[in-house]
Amino acid sequence: SVTGDARVIELMERYFRYLESVPEDRFLIGYWPKIRAGDQLAAIHWLYNRTGEKWLLDLAEKTHRHTARWDQGVIDWHNVNIAQGFREPAQWWVQSHLQSDYDAAERNWQEVRRLYGQVPGGMFGADENAREGFDDPRQAIETCGIVEEMLSDEILIALTGEMVWADRCENVAFNMLPAAFTADMGALRYLTAPNQPVSDAQNHSPGIQNGGAMFLMSPHRHRCCQHNAGHGWPYYAQHLWYATPDNGLAAVLYSECTVTAKVGKDATVTIDEQTDYPFGETVRLEISLDAPTRFPLSLRIPGWCTDAKISVNGQPVPVQAQPGTLSTIVRNWRDGDVIELVLPMEVRVHRWEANHGAVSIDRGPLSYALDIGEEYRLVEDAGAQNKNLTDEQIARLNKRWPAYEILPTGAWNYGLLPDQPIVVEQYGLGVGSPWTPDTTPVALWAKARRIPQWQIDMYGLAAPLQDSPARTDEPVETVRLIPMGAARIRISAFPVASTDPDAHVWSEPQRPKRLYDASASHTYAGDRVSAIADDIVPANSNDHAVPRHTFWPHTGTTEWLQATFDEPRTVRSVSVYWFDDTGVGRCRVPVSWTLHYRQGNQWHPVATTDEFGVEKDRFNTVTFEPVQTDALRLEVVLQPDFSGGVLEWKIE
Ligand SMILES: [Zn+2]
CATH class of the missing domain: 1.50.10.10 (Glycosyltransferase)
Incomplete structure (x- = not known):
């Protein structure tokens, strides 16, 4: 249509x-x-x-x-x-x-x-x-x-x-x-x-x-999302206005636009909409009609707006509707009529009781996130997904279609003081996208304290929230909050900071260590080989909550894992915790394995009478005659038709 x-x-x-x-x-x-x-x-x-x-x-x-x-x-x-x-x-x-x-x-x-x-x-x-x-x-x-x-x-x-x-x-x-x-x-x-x-x-x-x-x-990966992403705003634009069953029109989603539609008894109306919504509070509609026409015009009063005001040609019109419904004006509309809708945007604090009493800050339809400071780091990603490209094509694509990591330049581990005043700062709509920290038309200033124990965890993610109020003695700071849509790195669900001695003392997340340099014949893209050397001990062989290494999708093959030391050291035992996701996936403990140590460029088997165990849910330890070496290698024979993996490999 x-x-x-x-x-x-x-x-x-x-x-x-x-x-x-x-x-x-x-x-x-x-x-x-x-x-x-x-x-x-x-x-x-x-x-x-x-x-x-x-x-x-x-x-x-x-x-x-x-x-x-x-x-x-x-x-x-x-x-x-x-x-x-x-x-x-x-x-x-x-x-x-x-x-x-x-x-x-x-x-x-x-x-x-x-x-x-x-x-x-x-x-x-x-x-x-x-x-x-x-x-x-x-x-x-x-x-x-x-x-x-x-x-x-x-x-x-x-x-x-x-x-x-x-x-x-x-x-x-x-x-x-x-x-x-x-x-x-x-x-x-x-x-x-x-x-x-x-x-x-x-x-x-x-x-x-x-x-x-x-x-x-990245423009070069994320397959399905590439195709879906472009539909988001066009769908939205398509649904700004709806026809109503009484031959009227309803302005449901607000944006600058012009709509032309049939209304009343087969009349054609054009309505020009001007607004800075969702940053500004005012929506102005101007009607164009060939002849005066009676039809219902409905305006959505957002659920968050308790004090909406409507005027027609400067004269206030009583708003009958409750927040979250349509307010309908039926009258004989004339060419040049102007409707003004004002949607006052109050700052609101939303408390997420089910998420440890965290809070988020809303104003109008926008939720706000910490302005952390963003560093865009260029990544040459064009060749990573498509192996058929020539070097020249890859270079051209990387230049035309850059990919970025976005890294924080400031601290992000703040708890808010939501009872303190929050100040609204408005800059007005500029040119280009309003969805960046520099071009946002609105920002908020709030009081906050850092929570030092809130850190990046073993997965490289912000550690999960713990209970609020969170105990902290860090100084009060004034932090800038920007619309979530403008924050590509973001904290938008904040702990509540408190100096109260009874407030919850947060614990630091477990952080991965690097016991040695780990490498492998093959590691699945969804895993990481460093997991075997991170000193994080799993609860069992089917523990999906800890980082892991697997050889997936290799099945039935002979694979290897290598531990390389920064300096040669004397080693006398290794302990291997196998990954086995029976009931969930297709990884099993291996058929067998062996252990070699490196001297010069030669690999030698360790001397031992111990059994090379393949037990689930525990470390399989092999003790051998001590050797001085700079590297060890596990050779692993996978079960036919199954893959395998290691959750932790300890070396002593
Ligand atoms: Zn997708």
């Missing part, structure tokens, strides 16, 4: 006729199609609303019948599946008329937020899948999940007319989406979190679930 191209209708009709002909036992088969079939339902309903052909409703029924049962609850915990799938029952409700279908979308949304969304920004922690126990604000969301959540909210606005979906949509749009890209939108990352003070190219798994350079701002 954007282009008005009639061929779109014809194409979709023919495609849906094809789907109609697909036998039931071959329709929407497989995991992804079933989970995400609500998208197909939306497309069928879209066409039905234009052609009114009854067979499309039958195809919609067939589609729903083969869709995963989101009406029964959150039946899958993959972040994009949730963002895309949770709404399907409410889409089907337009045909089923069952209240339980209508209610299911809201219930699904609430369930995900209750468990994993007790954080600012409107999304939830599912850094591939949501995982039990991983609900800290450092857990991230995929860029695809952000975009799909926004589209789901926009669809639900149309289906339900409930403005809470608009509140949820703009929360995600303003606080999460802009930070998933660089300001020029040239690079994006796979994962963005409410608390993410470092955005580097390192692997942070299993602290976040997905391994590899998921925080790297």
Whole structure:
């Protein structure tokens, strides 16, 4: 309907006729199609609303019948599946008329937020899948999940007319989406979190679930997100205005725009909207009409706004609506009429009781993050993913499409003093993207104290929050807060700082050590070989909470691990803790292993009568005749059809 191209209708009709002909036992088969079939339902309903052909409703029924049962609850915990799938029952409700279908979308949304969304920004922690126990604000969301959540909210606005979906949509749009890209939108990352003070190219798994350079701002990777990311703002622009059932218009999502639509009895109105929203409080609408026309004009009063004001041609109009609903003005509109909506933005403190009593700071639709200071470090990433490029192509791509690590230049481990006054500073909208620390039109100044024990942990992530109030004797500082959308590295869920002797004393996170230099014949991209030498002892062989090394996806091969010492040393025993994820994955303890030490360029077997053990859930220790050496090597024979790994390798 954007282009008005009639061929779109014809194409979709023919495609849906094809789907109609697909036998039931071959329709929407497989995991992804079933989970995400609500998208197909939306497309069928879209066409039905234009052609009114009854067979499309039958195809919609067939589609729903083969869709995963989101009406029964959150039946899958993959972040994009949730963002895309949770709404399907409410889409089907337009045909089923069952209240339980209508209610299911809201219930699904609430369930995900209750468990994993007790954080600012409107999304939830599912850094591939949501995982039990991983609900800290450092857990991230995929860029695809952000975009799909926004589209789901926009669809639900149309289906339900409930403005809470608009509140949820703009929360995600303003606080999460802009930070998933660089300001020029040239690079994006796979994962963005409410608390993410470092955005580097390192692997942070299993602290976040997905391994590899998921925080790297790169145009050259993050596959699915590259394709989804570009839809976020166009979808948003498409849903700024909605038609209402009484032949009126509703301004639901606010942005500078011009809308032309049919209203009343077949009149055409054009409305020019001017606003600095979400930074400014005022929305100005100017009406263009050929002749005076009576129609209802509805304005959304955001859920956070308790004191909205509306005037028409300078005259105040009483606002009847509650926050989170539409305020409707029915009158005989004339050419040149001007409506002004003022949405006063108060600073609010949100307390996340379920996340250790952390707080976040909101003003209007924006949540705020610490202005940590960002260093953009160039990464030549073009050749990393595509091995078919020539050196010349790689050089050209790296120049045209730079990738960046974003590293903190200042401290990030602050607790807020939320009872102290927070000062609003407004700079006005400049040129270019407003979503950067330097160009943000608004900033807040708040009082804070550092919490020295809050540090980067063994995964390279901000350590999880502990209870607030957090005890600290550090001096009070005034810190600058910027919109979350402008903060690509960020702390937005803060502990509350306190000097009260009864306040909770935080403990420092366990930090990885480097017992020796570790290397391997092969390490899976989602793991890191340094894990074997980090002195972090697992709870068992299937412990997914500690860093690990695996040879995945190599199976049945002979592999090696090497420990290289900075200086030659005398060693007499090694202890190996094998990784074995029976019941979860395809790594097992190996068939056998041997140990060699290096002298000069030669490798020699150690002299021992000990057994080279492959027991699970404990260290397998081998003692041997002491040797003076600068390197040891484990040779590992993997089980046929299985891979393997090591959680820790101690050397004495
Ligand atoms: Zn993606």
